[in-house]
Amino acid sequence: MFDDNGRPATGVIVYAYHTDAGGVYPRDEDLRGHAAYRHGRLRGWVQTDERGRYRFETIRPASYPNSTIPAHVHMHIIEVGCCTYYIDSVKFDDDPLLSPVERKQLATGRGGSGLVAPRRDANGVWIVRRDIRLGEGVPGYFEHTEQGEYDRRRVSE
Numbered sequence: 001m002f003d004d005n006g007r008p009a010t011g012v013i014v015y016a017y018h019t020d021a022g023g024v025y026p027r028d029e030d031l032r033g034h035a036a037y038r039h040g041r042l043r044g045w046v047q048t049d050e051r052g053r054y055r056f057e058t059i060r061p062a063s064y065p066n067s068t069i070p071a072h073v074h075m076h077i078i079e080v081g082c083c084t085y086y087i088d089s090v091k092f093d094d095d096p097l098l099s100p101v102e103r104k105q106l107a108t109g110r111g112g113s114g115l116v117a118p119r120r121d122a123n124g125v126w127i128v129r130r131d132i133r134l135g136e137g138v139p140g141y142f143e144h145t146e147q148g149e150y151d152r153r154r155v156s157e
Contacts, residue, residue: 001052001132004142008052009134013078016090017043018061019071039074060118060126063097070097077111077134085138087111090130092118110137 001009017039020026025040036043042061046054063071072089088109091098093116106115112133118126135141 001048001054001134003134004136008050009048009079009132010050010052011080012048012052012054012134013045013080014048014054014056014132015043015045015076015078016056016058016073018058018073019064021059021062023062023065023067023071060092063095068097070095070102075111075114075130075132077132079134083141085110085141087132087138088114090114090116090128092116092128094118108137112136 001012001014003009017025019040020042025038026042027037028041031037042058044056044058046056048054061071061073063069070091072091074086074089076084076086078084088106088111091102091106091114093103098115103115107113112131114130116128116130118128121127
């Protein structure tokens with residue numbers, strides 16, 4: 001993860017959630033009545049390290065049942081003391097449901113490209129990499145000041 005100057009972004013929180021292998025959000029009944037209930041059990045929070053790295057270990061999601069929407073992982077960013085916003089979902093470049101229009105849109109989307117190239121490691125585990133650019137493509141993220149510099153602006157979506 002990088003800031004707008006290309007430096008590693010340290011201490012940023014990334015929240016992600018997705019469907020299971022059947023395309024549904026598996027519910028945690030203990031969370032009924034809470035906002036997290038609709039995101040299901042396949043969700044998590046991580047904080048970037050000193051090199052701007054983050055990592056989730058999970059399964060590869062599936063598309064919603066009886067849908068033409070490609071499989072995806074929803075992502076939100078929390079810049080502590082600054083702002084919170086969603087970025088484009090991770091989508092997989094080998095997904096047959098991904099249209100040419102979506103591929104093009106993902107190349108320059110919110111937070112940088114959300115299109116990832118999944119590959120399997122030696123143990124058959126899916127690996128993907130998404131580099132996030134803080135604020136990229138997020139309306140209102142930057143506010144120009146009289147001094148010609150940019151200040152981070154609180155954004156809540």
